[in-house]
Amino acid sequence: MVLTSYEWDRDQLEKIIEELESILLEMVKLETSFNEFLEKIHPTYRDSAINFLHYLALRQKDIRELQENLAHLGISSLGRAESHVMDNISSILKILYYLNGRHGRSPMISKNLIKYEDGKRLLEHHTNGLIGDRTAKRDTRIMVTMPSEAANDYRLVRDLLASGMDCMRINCAYDDVDAWARMISSLRRAERELKKTCRVSMDLAGHKLRTGPVEPAPAVIRWSPRQDGYGRVMAPARIWLTPMEYCAQAPTDTDASLPVPVKWLSGINIGDVVKFNDTRDRSRRLKIADSFEECKLAECYKSAYVIENTVMHHYVSGDEDSEPIDAQVGKLPENERYIVLKKGETLIMTEDRTPGTAAVRDEAGNVVIPATIGVTMPEIFSRVKPGERVWIDDGKIGGIIRHVNKNHMHVEITHARPRGEKLRGSKGINLPDSRLDLPPLTKKDVEDLAFISHNADIVGFSFVNSASGVYELQSRLKELGGDNLGILLKIETVSAFEHLPELLLAAMRSPGAGVMIARGDLAVECGYERMAEVQEEILWFCEAAHMPVVWATQVLEKLAKKGMPSRAEITDAAMGVRAECVMLNKGAYIVEAARTLDDILMRMQVHQKKKRSMLRKLDLAKRFKVLKENVEKPDRN
Template sequence: MFGTKRGGLLTIKLSESDLWPGKESPAQVIEELKSIRAEMIADASQSAPRLDQVHANYRDSARNLLHYLALRRRDLRPLQLRLAALGLSSLGRAESHVLATVDAVLEILYRLTGSPRQAIAPEAAPIDFETGERLLADHTEAMFGPAKPARRVRIMVTMPSEAADDYTLVHELLQRGMDGMRINCAHDDAVAWARMIEHLRRAEQELGRSCRVFMDLSGPKLRTGPLEPGPAVIRVRPRRDVFGRVKTPARIWLTAGTAPRPAPSRADACLPVPEMWLARLRPGDKVKFTDTRDSKRTLVVSDVMAGGCWAEASKTVYIDPGIVLRHEREGDDREGVIGAIPPTENAIDLQEGDQLILTRNLEPGRPATRNGAGQVLTPAVIGCTIPEVFDTVQFGESICFDDGKICGMIEKVETERVLIRITRTRLGGEKLRADKGINLPESNLRLPALGAKDLEDLTFVAKHADVVELSFANCSEDVESLQKNLKRLTSRSPAIVLKIETRRGFDNLPDMLLTAMRSPCCGVMIARGDLAVECGFQRLAEVQEEILWICEAAHVPVIWATQVLEMLAKEGMPTMAEITDAAMGDRAECVMLNKGPHVLNAVLVLDDVLRRMQDHQSKKSAMLRELRLARARRAEPGDAADGGA
């Protein structure tokens, strides 16, 4: 090491032995970075025709994405360690400004080593740190609108069906911090969707706030078909304390079978009975019968009202149509027969090792039939909603049902059916019901993202939505199809969001992003439910990180979705794990909540969590605000004498 003084400034020049004692020459690192840079420039140059198709809003972003993909094609960990040892950028935060980061590190290395600067290959001006941050912020605001004060990350809420008739719910969601209203086209209809949007626009005016409408196309969701109805039987039981004593009798609503009235409040069962027999009941009367188990039971009439009466049961009863009810009162001994009862929902019990037959048609399926010893005579059968998958699936591929609760392996593929061996359920087995999701993570499915229902719904969506969410986006052709249909239906340019929920969609994300960037505004949703099943639960954390990195390089906003604060929204109390998960959502530009009875409280909690995390984290960077723990511990005058730290 030596120094020279020129014009009052001291210039220090490090020799290679000073810079890296016992290590390889810094010149090698410079050459490696130059090689990386050359690959980045070459990739962007080769993709020039495709870059020309990108919308002007994303031209620089698309080039930065290509630079990032070139950078991440190699294992950078050894290079990162060498750069970090020098106190230089290890390239770990280069996503939004890749070329500028590499150029800055090269410039410092040239200065440190005194090496002559090399001629730089011609390239558009690199996106610097400030510009990269600004582009992502601009694209996020274009999709979601302005951010709330002190909260950069937006909150999206999925609308329940009640939002079509309950203006107060929509008003309170907006008041508590909702930035995006998500309408799932898999539920309700255009009339209900229009009322939801009408409620939102009214609430916006009253509160002076803005909120974007996101409409989620159903997409080719593969689901189980219908099942034969279960038996028409109702089990009714009272609530008991820990000692088995009755705390609250079961409440049964008796109503006329010819003109049934709904129960005025919560009922454990509603039973249709003859109108004339019902009219003779009085409070305190006893109704006796024998239930389906041949157990003698008694109901006590507690209240008589217009259209029906309440009766209470202090023992568990099993009731089916045709049971004879005897009204016993002195001088009046009449009988009434219970009328039709809706059949129960059927389900297939499955355990590891069981066989399941998946059929091409949608004829109602049924559980397995067994002999007296419990041995299976005929395996369980169920249909699937998209029979075209039978043309693609192969022997040995995996298949999952109901968000991965049940998994199996395809043992045989026939023309009209697929034989499946169940390989995983929870201990004790699992029930498979109708209309549950099916995932084929290893199958090369070629299903278009827009089905007949989506094209029909798109007429409404193109007119009313601010943002269109493309479910099960798997390839650039899916994105092109949505763009072409939107152009056909409207002169507006609603933003588009690619929902990444399959392994194929994840693998094709860069290609789909470059296609989506032909639109003025685009984003990505990490749909973690199906994605976890498709990629494997143990790999989900890794996959969602990679999606975040790729999208930041493209300056494209990300929506963090599925099961965020789910227990809080549904049960009213969050788990510790889901609070941590919600905090991790700060890495995205938006966090989505699903519907639930306690969703209003969930919005408040999520808003608070995101505001707190904003002081600590920005994308991949830790923000070093003042640490309370450090402030709380100050050296006292007597610490040194007492041997304190």
């Protein structure tokens, strides 16, 4: 029964006391049952492991009614007890003993009591050890994923370090040992130049299931003139004619670029006319409007489709009755490769790595032959079952397995926009319902560990699912002399989330450990509607374990890639202050994104610490005193 007023009697208080004492007893029992296991925990994490066990004992009960009663009494409701859970309950009990006349009584507690200040100190100590010391102005660290060009661009690495990067992240799914070594070398040089330090985290590629390549689309150049809302031509399309022997970069305001023989092009002058028939056998006319040495700029008032070997007829001085000089269009760049999938259609996923093909359709647009695409891990076909879900490309495409055998499976597309979704090669595939039972480390992972163990500070464990996998990684690192490395558990599957307690305790055998909330894959696996809840639980468990958290995936993504953030991602980045580190992914504007994140985190840290709101003096409240007269004496006119 929930208390309904500030009045209470001894019987009500006694029931609350009994419930809290029962919780303390369960904490002590769980800790005692793990005594042998705790001996294997690294000394720096032993107290944290004990507090974590206490928290697990607390969260095995539904204490919402107890919280409500404590709140009515004006006493802590245990909502912020993660880092010092037994101490918090013990303090509450001492108050309740006093209120109920039991002066001098003390609750039964473990000899390993982690107090409030201990919890803060341990989390900061573990964060410093894993990701590096906090800066003078900012508590939350910034991790930045290196793009491939960082291997040969010292200025990019230096600018990122100057803009607030505290940890360089290298994803071993991309590039190679030589490129990674150059990235790290540039970082060390930048550290010396800027007199700053930065950790290096290297993610194992892991068992990342991806789509295979896609058959290239026809190499076609298309253009159209500019039209108004009524379809009237307002301005011609601008076509750049460049020597095929050494293609010159087209101006940014052109609509298309055509490679043609330099000898033919050199004979063309302003005012000349070039005619051709496009792929639809429609006659089209180009008028030469400008000349830039060998390159020419032409104008066309009609749309056209041009392919390689299209014959161009040059009429000198625009005399279209004269004998033309002919040439053929050279090799054109391949168009973007993708397959369009619509809801209700079938996608055949195969073990064959030959390029995937689009669906064959009849004149009415109905599918005659389904689309096909290969996968990077054909062993999944013996492990998945009909009825299980498939998500592709961070959840943009969803489907259900309808049929499967040893070398292919049929997937019915159930999630796609009405006009269809574009499926490209090398896109991630998630199987949230399937139990794949794959070995924790791939052959590539084991090979990469040889470099990681001697060049990195942290190893990111991708697609970790079990404590045994953590033990295997720790064993491999010890063999390579890298047992001093910190381990960053990437929680990106439902299985990893469901085994989070075991994973955290296993990681505590290492001198440094942390958790990355890989929100992209995790959201696809658990469902976007559940992502916020899952994210909160991970943050709670990690705070109870005094383990640093990296807030990752799509942070300031539009800013990093396009140079302009959305309002939603600014708010998301601000909430990253609840973690110990925020990760940025690569993009053309990554330096600007790092500067922006640095500013956001500095502003937010005075307002938020973990899940606690910090009650800094607010100018908005202070201003009310100045405006008081306006409230008391409203304008009567």
